[in-house]
Amino acid sequence: MDSPLLVSSILAHAVKNHPRRGVVSRDGAEIVRFSYAAFGARVARLANALRRLGIEPGDRVASFGWNSHRHLELYYAVPSMGAVLHTVNIRLFPEQIAGTIAHAADRIVFVDGSLVGAVRAAIGADPALGECRFVIMGPADLTLPNAVDYESLIADESPEFAWPRLDENTAAIMCFTSATTADPKAILFSHRSTFLHALATAAADVFALAERDVVLPIVPMFHVNAWGLPFVCPLVGASLVMPGARLDPAGIIELVEAEGVTFSAGVPTVWFALRDALNARGAGLPSLERVVIGGSAVPPALFDDLEALGTKVIHAWGMTEMSPIGTVSTLTAELAAATPDVRRRERLKQGPFSVIVDWKILDDDGNAVAADGHARGELWVRGPAVAASYYNNDAASAAAFVDGWFRTGDIVTVDDFGFMEIVDRSKDLVKSGGEWISSVEVENALMGHPAVREACVFGVTHARWIERPIAAVVMRDGTAASEDELRVWLGERVAKWWIPDRVVFLDAIPRTGVGKFLKRALRERYAELLTSGGDVVAQNPSE
Numbered sequence: 178m179d180s181p182l183l184v185s186s187i188l189a190h191a192v193k194n195h196p197r198r199g200v201v202s203r204d205g206a207e208i209v210r211f212s213y214a215a216f217g218a219r220v221a222r223l224a225n226a227l228r229r230l231g232i233e234p235g236d237r238v239a240s241f242g243w244n245s246h247r248h249l250e251l252y253y254a255v256p257s258m259g260a261v262l263h264t265v266n267i268r269l270f271p272e273q274i275a276g277t278i279a280h281a282a283d284r285i286v287f288v289d290g291s292l293v294g295a296v297r298a299a300i301g302a303d304p305a306l307g308e309c310r311f312v313i314m315g316p317a318d319l320t321l322p323n324a325v326d327y328e329s330l331i332a333d334e335s336p337e338f339a340w341p342r343l344d345e346n347t348a349a350i351m352c353f354t355s356a357t358t359a360d361p362k363a364i365l366f367s368h369r370s371t372f373l374h375a376l377a378t379a380a381a382d383v384f385a386l387a388e389r390d391v392v393l394p395i396v397p398m399f400h401v402n403a404w405g406l407p408f409v410c411p412l413v414g415a416s417l418v419m420p421g422a423r424l425d426p427a428g429i430i431e432l433v434e435a436e437g438v439t440f441s442a443g444v445p446t447v448w449f450a451l452r453d454a455l456n457a458r459g460a461g462l463p464s465l466e467r468v469v470i471g472g473s474a475v476p477p478a479l480f481d482d483l484e485a486l487g488t489k490v491i492h493a494w495g496m497t498e499m500s501p502i503g504t505v506s507t508l509t510a511e512l513a514a515a516t517p518d519v520r521r522r523e524r525l526k527q528g529p530f531s532v533i534v535d536w537k538i539l540d541d542d543g544n545a546v547a548a549d550g551h552a553r554g555e556l557w558v559r560g561p562a563v564a565a566s567y568y569n570n571d572a573a574s575a576a577a578f579v580d581g582w583f584r585t586g587d588i589v590t591v592d593d594f595g596f597m598e599i600v601d602r603s604k605d606l607v608k609s610g611g612e613w614i615s616s617v618e619v620e621n622a623l624m625g626h627p628a629v630r631e632a633c634v635f636g637v638t639h640a641r642w643i644e645r646p647i648a649a650v651v652m653r654d655g656t657a658a659s660e661d662e663l664r665v666w667l668g669e670r671v672a673k674w675w676i677p678d679r680v681v682f683l684d685a686i687p688r689t690g691v692g693k694f695l696k697r698a699l700r701e702r703y704a705e706l707l708t709s710g711g712d713v714v715a716q717n718p719s720e
């Protein structure tokens with residue numbers, strides 16, 4: 178009963194009880210396969226190599242890579258030997274990459290061969306990064322300082338390692354928040370929180386993962402541990418399919434069909450592209466039973482399209498600070514008997530809370546808000562997989578962690594069925610003439626227009642109303658709609674005063690490193706749009 182909950186016990190379980198299930202990984206042009214038994218041996222070799230390189234308990238080791246079998250080996254070897262794996266977001270700016278590695282004090286950085294250029298740029302931003310040792314995964318580009326090749330590093334090591342019986346509260350993984358609204362902040366996950374999160378996430382009303390599943394995580398392993406999937410799958414004996422660097426729709430479709438993938442997960446933007454590709458070929462993916470979509474709200478049009486293609490959409494909400502899963506929109510017994518409209522409405526919400534998340538909703542004065550589906554307030558959470566602070570960042574910690582609770586910054590309602598719905602991110606709310614406008618609702622209405630692929634609504638300064646909404650939209654290929662037409666469309670769907678004052682057309686919406694809309698960049702770009710009286714020039718924010 179007092180066995181500690183350790184990452185190494187998840188690995189040991191998969192090796193002993195699911196030796197023939199395992200990991201499939203796209204490694205450049207090749208597909209490689211390892212049973213969990215063979216995988217376990219590679220993890221042990223890696224741990225032995227790390228020990229030879231001088232890695233001690235508590236040391237930080239960084240990964241800078243795509244979703245691959247080698248990245249998964251790091252997920253198990255580093256924490257299991259008592260060190261901490263820092264999963265660096267490969268899409269940060271060079272200064273941020275160097276900054277997060279310095280903040281974590283990483284001693285060794287494991288880099289995918291195809292990403293060596295990004296690390297070189299980060300060394301350019303901060304030459305101190307060049308002092309680290311680099312291990313190159315996949316294509317052996319050994320041009321970084323002190324670089325060695327991963328396969329050579331582990332080749333002669335023993336396939337056995339006596340995993341230490343650690344205190345379960347030891348840190349296992351460090352991950353930075355995705356910087357939707359501010360600079361990245363670091364979170365440490367412990368062995369215990371990782372184990373409990375994996376157990377809770379496997380549950381039938383959460384991801385419902387089982388041994389028979391074949392799981393393809395599109396969500397990157399540097400985005401909150403790919404939402405726990407690298408731990409949940411070995412824990413239940415499901416196989417993992419790692420897509421490597423190829424995240425284009427054709428590459429995903431090929432893997433799903435070849436490997437019989439049953440389950441996948443990613444942010445809405447990856448599913449836009451996949452949906453369009455499947456619609457273009459006129460056929461869904463029969464093996465793909467369900468996909469988890471989270472990180473941003475699931476647009477209803479995307480939900481309907483994927484379900485029409487035969488894949489069930491599971492809407493999930495979470496945060497880096499929560500390991501990350503907080504709610505999953507699974508229907509309850511009561512709702513199973515409801516009308517199709519009610520069921521769809523509830524499934525589009527973020528859903529009921531996981532067993533490991535306690536919650537409350539407070540208004541601006543700190544009063545509890547009723548769970549009646551209408552009253553809104555900020556969501557506060559706590560639990561065994563919710564962080565208690567940011568690593569080495571007292572100022573940010575003091576603002577976000579109060580009296581044992583974490584302030585999510587999300588503005589929500591909770592209805593009579595226990596389903597939470599995010600109305601907005603507190604920093605993204607648009608306040609027009611003292612009244613709140615839900616940018617999420619306006620975005621969803623816009624994305625319901627047949628010509629609109631993506632829509633992002635944000636507030637800018639207005640002389641009379643203090644703030645008014647602007648919409649940035651990206652059209653679907655080969656379609657067109659005028660600004661007036663979109664505003665008329667909205668007039669039939671949202672309150673008149675919620676209609677954005679302007680609609681700007683872009684080739685792409687700026688994104689965070691994990692694929693979410695970067696509203697901050699749009700707010701800055703269009704800050705004076707309504708006050709300057711200037712013309713709206715469509716610009717590509719990625720330029």
Ligand code: AMP
Pocket residue numbers: 354355356357401470471472473474475492493494495496497498501527585586587599601602691
């Ligand atoms: P991150 O830490 O990068 O996972 O970002 C967490 C934030 O993303 C949350 O606080 C929400 O604002 C947003 N988010 C995550 N999942 C959803 C969802 N299903 N619907 C709406 N917003 C979401």
